Amino acid sequence: MRYMDEALVTKRMSKRLAYNKLWRTIFFIATSFALITLAILLYRVVTQGAGYLNWEFLTNFASRFPAKAGIKAALIGSLWLMAVVAPVSIILGVGTAIYLEEYAKKNKINDFIRMNISNLAGVPSIVFGLLGLTIFVRTFGFGKSILAAGLTMSLLILPVIIVAAQEAIRAVPNDQREASYGMGATKWQTIIRVVLPAAIPGILTGSILALSRAIGETAPLVVIGIPVILQFLPTSVFSEFTALPMQIYDWAKRPQEEFQYVAAAGIIVLMTVLIIMNSIAVFIRNKFQKRY
Amino acid sequence: MAAPKDGATSVQDMIAQSQGKKGKKFTEKLMPILLFIAATLSVLTTIAIVFTLIFETFEFFQRVSITDFLFGTEWLPFSSKEPMFGILPLIAGTLKVTLIAIVVAVPLGIASAVYLSEYASDRIRRIVKPILEVLAGVPTIVYGFFALTFVTPLLQELIPSLKVFNALSPGIVVGIMILPMITSLSEDAMSSVPNSIREGALGLGSTKLEVAIKVVLPAALSGIIASVVLAVSRAIGETMIVSLAAGSTPKWDWAVNDSIQTMTAYIVQVATGDAGYGTTIYYSIYAVGFTLFIFTLVMNLLAHYISKRFREEY
Amino acid sequence: MVVLQDAQKTTATNPTVKPMIVTENATKKIVYDTRNLDLWYGEHHGLKDVNLEIYENEVTAIIGPSGCGKSTYLKTLNRMVELVPSVRTSGQIMYRERNILSKEYPVEELRTHVGMVFQKPNPFPKSIYDNIAYGPRIHGIRNKKVLDEIVEKSLRGAAIWDEVKDRLNQNAYGLSGGQQQRICIARCLAIEPDVILMDEPTSALDPISTLKVEELVQELKEQYSIVIVTHNMQQAARISNRTAFFLSGEVVEYDETDNIFQNPTDQRTEDYISGRFG
Numbered sequence: 001m002r003y004m005d006e007a008l009v010t011k012r013m014s015k016r017l018a019y020n021k022l023w024r025t026i027f028f029i030a031t032s033f034a035l036i037t038l039a040i041l042l043y044r045v046v047t048q049g050a051g052y053l054n055w056e057f058l059t060n061f062a063s064r065f066p067a068k069a070g071i072k073a074a075l076i077g078s079l080w081l082m083a084v085v086a087p088v089s090i091i092l093g094v095g096t097a098i099y100l101e102e103y104a105k106k107n108k109i110n111d112f113i114r115m116n117i118s119n120l121a122g123v124p125s126i127v128f129g130l131l132g133l134t135i136f137v138r139t140f141g142f143g144k145s146i147l148a149a150g151l152t153m154s155l156l157i158l159p160v161i162i163v164a165a166q167e168a169i170r171a172v173p174n175d176q177r178e179a180s181y182g183m184g185a186t187k188w189q190t191i192i193r194v195v196l197p198a199a200i201p202g203i204l205t206g207s208i209l210a211l212s213r214a215i216g217e218t219a220p221l222v223v224i225g226i227p228v229i230l231q232f233l234p235t236s237v238f239s240e241f242t243a244l245p246m247q248i249y250d251w252a253k254r255p256q257e258e259f260q261y262v263a264a265a266g267i268i269v270l271m272t273v274l275i276i277m278n279s280i281a282v283f284i285r286n287k288f289q290k291r292y
Numbered sequence: 293m294a295a296p297k298d299g300a301t302s303v304q305d306m307i308a309q310s311q312g313k314k315g316k317k318f319t320e321k322l323m324p325i326l327l328f329i330a331a332t333l334s335v336l337t338t339i340a341i342v343f344t345l346i347f348e349t350f351e352f353f354q355r356v357s358i359t360d361f362l363f364g365t366e367w368l369p370f371s372s373k374e375p376m377f378g379i380l381p382l383i384a385g386t387l388k389v390t391l392i393a394i395v396v397a398v399p400l401g402i403a404s405a406v407y408l409s410e411y412a413s414d415r416i417r418r419i420v421k422p423i424l425e426v427l428a429g430v431p432t433i434v435y436g437f438f439a440l441t442f443v444t445p446l447l448q449e450l451i452p453s454l455k456v457f458n459a460l461s462p463g464i465v466v467g468i469m470i471l472p473m474i475t476s477l478s479e480d481a482m483s484s485v486p487n488s489i490r491e492g493a494l495g496l497g498s499t500k501l502e503v504a505i506k507v508v509l510p511a512a513l514s515g516i517i518a519s520v521v522l523a524v525s526r527a528i529g530e531t532m533i534v535s536l537a538a539g540s541t542p543k544w545d546w547a548v549n550d551s552i553q554t555m556t557a558y559i560v561q562v563a564t565g566d567a568g569y570g571t572t573i574y575y576s577i578y579a580v581g582f583t584l585f586i587f588t589l590v591m592n593l594l595a596h597y598i599s600k601r602f603r604e605e606y
Numbered sequence: 607m608v609v610l611q612d613a614q615k616t617t618a619t620n621p622t623v624k625p626m627i628v629t630e631n632a633t634k635k636i637v638y639d640t641r642n643l644d645l646w647y648g649e650h651h652g653l654k655d656v657n658l659e660i661y662e663n664e665v666t667a668i669i670g671p672s673g674c675g676k677s678t679y680l681k682t683l684n685r686m687v688e689l690v691p692s693v694r695t696s697g698q699i700m701y702r703e704r705n706i707l708s709k710e711y712p713v714e715e716l717r718t719h720v721g722m723v724f725q726k727p728n729p730f731p732k733s734i735y736d737n738i739a740y741g742p743r744i745h746g747i748r749n750k751k752v753l754d755e756i757v758e759k760s761l762r763g764a765a766i767w768d769e770v771k772d773r774l775n776q777n778a779y780g781l782s783g784g785q786q787q788r789i790c791i792a793r794c795l796a797i798e799p800d801v802i803l804m805d806e807p808t809s810a811l812d813p814i815s816t817l818k819v820e821e822l823v824q825e826l827k828e829q830y831s832i833v834i835v836t837h838n839m840q841q842a843a844r845i846s847n848r849t850a851f852f853l854s855g856e857v858v859e860y861d862e863t864d865n866i867f868q869n870p871t872d873q874r875t876e877d878y879i880s881g882r883f884g
Contacts, residue, residue, distance in 0.1 A: 123341065216434070252440065271430075
């Protein structure tokens with residue numbers, strides 16, 4: 001006695017195979033949607049902005065007239081911002097990661113710190129803006145300076161750097177630590193001479209990606225209230241400044257159509273900076289991948 | 293220590309000489325403390341956020357009744373006669389955009405994840421995944437610009453009644469923004485389903501589709517749901533796309549073709565406007581920010597709970 | 607027999623073997639004297655009342671089936687076992703007449719005298735030179751000339767100088783597995799240890815590399831005291847002076863290697879070395 005009906009199985013088989021093919025195509029189209037969107041987005045930005053992208057655009061200050069508007073103050077301002085964000089966020093982030101991976105015992109306090117970091121990563125950037133406005137701009141009296149914005153951005157990307165650094169440190173095999181301890185090295189010597197050198201490529205990659213997020217982030221800057229039409233360059237971290245995404249935002253929301261092209265030109269500059277940073281990150285990742 | 297060596301200069305002697313330096317012991321004690329302080333800074337950040345929001349919101353509730361705020365259906369802060377601070381219209385705006393984004397991103401994201409995890413060759417995966425990373429790295433201000441200058445005009449061709457500022461266009465673009473997140477997190481969840489389970493089903497004569505739908509998707513479900521919840525949290529907190537393309541007219545209705553305002557866009561409007569420090573409007577952004585914070589916190593905790601509670605054991 | 611064992615329990619595990627060793631080796635110096643060592647991993651009793659003496663300038667092999675505690679014992683000798691959380695010990699291990707299990711004994715100092723070679727070759731992803739110089743450097747030796755000398759001497763000591771002298775600045779990961787393991791031995795020699803602990807140093811190597819490492823061990827014992835854990839009984843028979851057989855955390859038998867392999871006193875030892883289990 002057989003329960004399987006060969007004829008029925010064969011009959012259904014062609015239908016099942018056809019479904020498989022159909023859905024495979026649907027899944028493929030869904031996947032291409034993201035790629036096509038990215039292509040359209042880049043094409044649009046380039047065609048709109050290319051005409052306005054020239055040497056004057058890079059070297060002029062902002063202006064009420066689209067033809068004279070330039071991105072100099074914003075570009076230099078973004079670099080200043082990074083000069084604050086990079087050291088602050090990397091030192092704090094890597095320090096936290098070393099603590100959590102190498103020193104922290106399993107207890108309530110450390111579990112809480114871990115839990116807290118993962119939740120902090122989910123806090124909207126605009127809320128960090130409110131924090132920066134209240135604490136750094138007003139309470140500490142830093143004003144709408146590079147320092148205030150830089151510290152705000154550092155806290156914003158801190159969880160990203162911590163997680164990346166933790167992964168990089170965790171990827172260093174334990175036998176490396178054992179070899180070092182076995183020779184009478186102390187814990188800190190082992191960390192600084194064996195663990196960190198091995199983890200640095202991963203830490204750098206993660207940090208650059210996090211910094212590239214900070215460079216494109218707008219909302220916290222808007223909330224802090226940094227100006228958009230500046231006719232001078234910052235001279236110290238206490239100077240007022242403007243930044244690339246802030247400048248683009250200002251242009252994009254202006255009613256004159258011409259400013260949209262200026263905004264597109266600004267986006268090309270911003271995206272170029274991001275692509276350079278990402279390429280460096282990918283280069284580091286590929287060059288130093290897995291040696292154990 | 294009696295070292296049984298014949299060498300004239302013993303390394304152990306040299307080591308013994310350089311031992312006993314105070315610095316080493318001190319560093320050894322100091323570093324964990326410094327690193328612990330660095331680690332507590334993230335906790336301090338959270339505390340600072342919560343306290344900032346609570347204090348300033350408290351100040352706001354001195355001026356506006358909490359019931360008016362929570363249940364009022366009119367948000368007219370700039371009205372010179374009688375300002376109204378009912379947050380429901382802002383929540384409605386946020387939810388409209390979020391819902392549209394989810395409708396766009398969830399099917400596309402899960403379908404892409406199935407394709408990448410179950411069908412795609414290694415070569416295709418190697419091409420698609422970096423592109424998704426690029427897409428995830430595009431600043432939201434760029435997406436906002438894209439929504440305003442491309443998606444809205446395109447949709448207006450299809451839907452003539454669509455206004456320049458509306459919920460539909462930014463909703464779709466927020467969906468595009470969260471798409472890479474859903475795709476890659478869901479793909480991670482599906483890829484971690486062990487191959488032996490797939491082989492079991494394939495060995496019984498299942499097609500790849502049947503394996504994907506009946507075996508892999510159910511096994512990876514908690515991971516997929518967690519990714520969607522996280523994406524919702526992102527969409528709720530998204531600021532620049534809605535600030536540029538959704539308008540600044542808070543409304544308590546369900547229309548998507550007209551100008552709206554989200555919680556985040558309101559905060560931006562006040563921050564870029566000229567409301568002075570200490571005014572009710574100034575404090576209102578903290579009350580709105582607090583509401584936003586609670587929405588996203590609940591979503592994040594939910595995602596955490598789902599992925600932890602329903603973690604599959606293989 | 608039972609009565610006798612009870613009477614002597616505090617001084618020795620195996621009364622029939624112990625007095626013999628003492629008389630025979632009255633001239634040999636004891637490096638490690640383990641007394642009533644017990645060790646727990648959480649609830650698991652990993653080592654049970656271990657008593658063992660390790661002699662200067664000898665190769666002491668530790669054999670036994672997987673999970674018998676042989677590696678654990680080895681790692682207790684330089685307190686590497688403490689890297690595992692939830693480890694507790696009781697008893698004493700006297701190293702050159704000082705109890706290393708006491709809290710006052712600085713573990714870094716102990717490990718400066720007691721080098722270790724691991725199961726899998728684990729050079730650092732640095733140049734060969736930096737690998738060897740690592741130990742001296744962390745202990746404060748910075749003089750370039752001195753370091754050069756140490757590096758050459760250690761590499762010669764590990765019989766690998768001729769193979770690598772022209773590429774000291776290349777990454778140690780470019781070498782073969784057997785060469786890497788000898789680099790690790792050289793790295794260990796660079797701090798001129800008193801004792802070298804080897805944890806199955808050839809288990810990841812091919813037969814030819816294994817042979818080289820074994821020859822090296824024979825040479826090294828002229829200057830160093832070596833304790834080697836091995837899975838391979840032939841290896842123990844080939845290279846060691848003395849062998850301890852561990853089973854479920856206990857020392858079943860400890861004697862000169864020839865005795866252990868030719869006329870073991872304990873039935874379990876005989877079963878193990880004749881391949882009936884393990």
